[in-house]
Amino acid sequence: MKEGKTWLYxxxxxxxxxxxxxxGVTALLFGLVCLYVDEAMAQRTCCGRPKECPPGWVRxxxxxxxxxxxxxxxxxxxxxxxxxxxxxxxLAIESPAEMDFIKSQYRIALWTGxxxxxxxxxxxxxxxxxxxxxxxxxxxxxxxxxxxxxHLGKESCLMIWDQQFRWADFDxxxxxxxxxxxxx
Ligand SMILES: [Ca+2]
Numbered sequence: 001m002k003e004g005k006t007w008l009y010x011x012x013x014x015x016x017x018x019x020x021x022x023x024g025v026t027a028l029l030f031g032l033v034c035l036y037v038d039e040a041m042a043q044r045t046c047c048g049r050p051k052e053c054p055p056g057w058v059r060x061x062x063x064x065x066x067x068x069x070x071x072x073x074x075x076x077x078x079x080x081x082x083x084x085x086x087x088x089x090x091l092a093i094e095s096p097a098e099m100d101f102i103k104s105q106y107r108i109a110l111w112t113g114x115x116x117x118x119x120x121x122x123x124x125x126x127x128x129x130x131x132x133x134x135x136x137x138x139x140x141x142x143x144x145x146x147x148x149x150x151h152l153g154k155e156s157c158l159m160i161w162d163q164q165f166r167w168a169d170f171d172x173x174x175x176x177x178x179x180x181x182x183x184x
Pocket of ligand 1: 149168
């Protein structure tokens with residue numbers, strides 16, 4: 001090999017090394033960005049959210065919903081665990097439009113992900129899949145009671161309760177049907 005060619009090969013080697021290094025640095029930077037950008041953004045770019053609803057899920061806007069198979073009735077804890085196993089979260093109703101959709105699709109007496117189990121008395125939506133727990137904002141509590149009333153100090157979970165699909169807190173050990181949700 002002539003001396004000139006040797007330098008050419010060496011030059012290519014260095015360039016290749018630099019290219020590999022810059023790919024590595026880019027990947028590292030991307031990883032760091034994913035870790036530190038705001039939570040919503042991180043969920044979108046780093047959590048592997050599906051772009052479409054999986055088969056058997058019903059889409060409405062940017063969410064997919066699945067009703068308990070065979071109208072199975074379970075405790076809130078079981079419903080929460082089932083949704084999490086499906087990389088989804090127990091229903092979080094975050095707007096009047098979402099509430100209207102739920103009314104149009106499902107029957108009353110449903111568990112939602114709302115709960116005060118982590119303490120502090122403020123209802124939060126349960127996490128699951130890419131969805132992180134967050135405080136209940138929009139609400140549709142029933143005036144009957146009025147709810148939430150934490151009856152006998154035993155009501156820590158949020159169900160869709162009355163004929164107008166309004167909400168009540170209820171004993172988490174009670175068995176109800178449920179809906180799982182995936183945010184796209
Ligand atoms: Ca109640």
